[in-house]
Amino acid sequence: MSTTSCSTLDWAKVDLSRWPEIIVPPPGPKSDEYHRRCTKYFKGLSGQVKLFPVAFESGKGCTLVDVDGNRYIDFSSGIYVTTLGHCHPKISEAVAKYAKQLMNAHDFTTPIKMKLVEKLAEILPGDLNGFQFYDSGTTAVEAGMRVMRATSGRNEMLSCYYDFHGKTYGSVSLAQIRSQIYGRVRAPGSHMVPRPDVYRPMWTNDDGTIDTDSYLAFYDEYINKATVGDVAGFVLEPIQGWGGSIMPPDDFFPKLRRYCDEKGILLMADEVLTGWGRTGKWLCMEHWGVVPDVVTLGKGFGNGFPVTCVAVREPHKESFEKISASSSYGGNPMACAAALASTEVIEEENLLEYCAELGAHCTKTLNEMKDRHPIIGDVRCRGALMGIELVKDRQTKEPFNAAGEFVYQHAFRNGLAWIPAGHILRMSPPIVMDFDTATKGLELIEEAIGAAEKELT
Numbered sequence: 001m002s003t004t005s006c007s008t009l010d011w012a013k014v015d016l017s018r019w020p021e022i023i024v025p026p027p028g029p030k031s032d033e034y035h036r037r038c039t040k041y042f043k044g045l046s047g048q049v050k051l052f053p054v055a056f057e058s059g060k061g062c063t064l065v066d067v068d069g070n071r072y073i074d075f076s077s078g079i080y081v082t083t084l085g086h087c088h089p090k091i092s093e094a095v096a097k098y099a100k101q102l103m104n105a106h107d108f109t110t111p112i113k114m115k116l117v118e119k120l121a122e123i124l125p126g127d128l129n130g131f132q133f134y135d136s137g138t139t140a141v142e143a144g145m146r147v148m149r150a151t152s153g154r155n156e157m158l159s160c161y162y163d164f165h166g167k168t169y170g171s172v173s174l175a176q177i178r179s180q181i182y183g184r185v186r187a188p189g190s191h192m193v194p195r196p197d198v199y200r201p202m203w204t205n206d207d208g209t210i211d212t213d214s215y216l217a218f219y220d221e222y223i224n225k226a227t228v229g230d231v232a233g234f235v236l237e238p239i240q241g242w243g244g245s246i247m248p249p250d251d252f253f254p255k256l257r258r259y260c261d262e263k264g265i266l267l268m269a270d271e272v273l274t275g276w277g278r279t280g281k282w283l284c285m286e287h288w289g290v291v292p293d294v295v296t297l298g299k300g301f302g303n304g305f306p307v308t309c310v311a312v313r314e315p316h317k318e319s320f321e322k323i324s325a326s327s328s329y330g331g332n333p334m335a336c337a338a339a340l341a342s343t344e345v346i347e348e349e350n351l352l353e354y355c356a357e358l359g360a361h362c363t364k365t366l367n368e369m370k371d372r373h374p375i376i377g378d379v380r381c382r383g384a385l386m387g388i389e390l391v392k393d394r395q396t397k398e399p400f401n402a403a404g405e406f407v408y409q410h411a412f413r414n415g416l417a418w419i420p421a422g423h424i425l426r427m428s429p430p431i432v433m434d435f436d437t438a439t440k441g442l443e444l445i446e447e448a449i450g451a452a453e454k455e456l457t
């Protein structure tokens with residue numbers, strides 16, 4: 001087995017036979033106590049914490065350590081955030097330098113911001129060379145929509161079922177709304193359409209393959225009949241994250257790009273989750289050779305420091321002037337330093353290439369697992385963005401939610417920190433993970449799936 005690794009951790013000194021290391025069955029007594037005291041006041045936890053309420057103390061590279069001393073393999077990167085592993089020295093030092101030198105200068109120019117925008121203009125595809133920075137994915141998405149409205153002079157937005165774009169009102173209006181959670185009215189002019197899911201296609205060709213053209217034909221019909229003819233932009237995740245690592249067919253985005261050009265609709269790729277190396281490219285859209293008009297970046301962009309970005313193509317740059325684009329924290333020197341250092345680490349350690357190799361290794365292993373386990377309905381990977389869909393029956397594809405919960409908790413108890421989504425299990429290891437550790441993580445998942453099959457079928 002290869003021990004290929006691009007991490008700056010000294011893997012040679014790590015005893016992989018003791019990794020992960022569970023000293024006390026988690027959540028252990030200290031986790032229990034901290035969690036109880038914290039959640040007396042801190043409310044509104046995510047589903048994944050509720051299912052496994054452990055308290056973390058530190059992280060290094062691809063490991064996480066809880067307050068009881070248990071050491072986990074990190075298959076979540078926070079939540080798709082610490083793409084380059086925890087506390088990469090170059091990134092931590094870059095942030096610390098500006099924490100001592102200059103924390104905030106509103107949107108005045110700083111040398112570090114100048115270097116970051118020059119770097120972004122150099123590496124992003126096409127003429128994506130206008131930028132503004134924010135402190136969360138959802139504020140970047142909101143700004144992206146404002147730019148599209150300012151550029152086009154139109155108002156309506158199209159987005160897709162089960163995509164996720166954040167929790168402020170405009171972003172939420174692009175996604176599935178639960179009235180009791182987010183309010184009762186979607187922002188006026190927000191429209192949703194289905195997107196092609198290869199595993200669960202709505203339209204197929206005679207040979208059973210997904211029929212992308214029918215999706216495009218539906219969009220055309222919908223725009224003609226259900227909008228008021230004032231569509232500014234179409235906002236999509238290149239690969240759905242929250243929706244379950246759902247990959248589009250390869251002809252989807254090139255065809256959608258052509259369609260949007262014909263109709264004068266701007267195309268916005270929300271790359272908050274998929275961008276900055278996660279799939280083995282700077283932008284996931286590069287897999288299909290498509291340059292969107294607007295791109296949002298976040299999560300891995302600062303490898304854990306809250307910094308996000310809206311990038312737009314040359315013709316739309318001046319629209320930033322019309323939208324009151326600046327914010328209190330956007331582009332502060334610590335944020336720019338984190339984003340620049342993360343970008344340089346990806347370049348210096350050849351991590352785009354390495355991520356593709358890691359993805360190929362995991363894809364092969366997961367597909368072999370699928371052959372051994374009937375409850376695995378589908379396996380999806382692009383670089384280090386992966387998902388497994390658990391089903392009760394491969395013919396009917398009925399979601400197996402109980403198995404999803406069981407497998408998540410079982411593997412976590414044995415030392416795998418990762419991300420559930422109902423019957424779909426999501427994996428997002430740091431892209432610096434060595435092959436042996438990735439294989440171990442996948443073995444923990446296979447063991448949990450085997451246990452679920454025994455217990456639940």
Ligand SMILES: Cc1ncc(COP(=O)(O)O)c(C=O)c1O
Pocket residue numbers: 135136137138139141164165166167237241242270271272273274298299
């Ligand atoms: C694709 C996508 N866009 C936007 C967001 C919102 O980002 P944030 O939580 O930083 O506001 C997320 C968060 O998960 C996301 O996955």
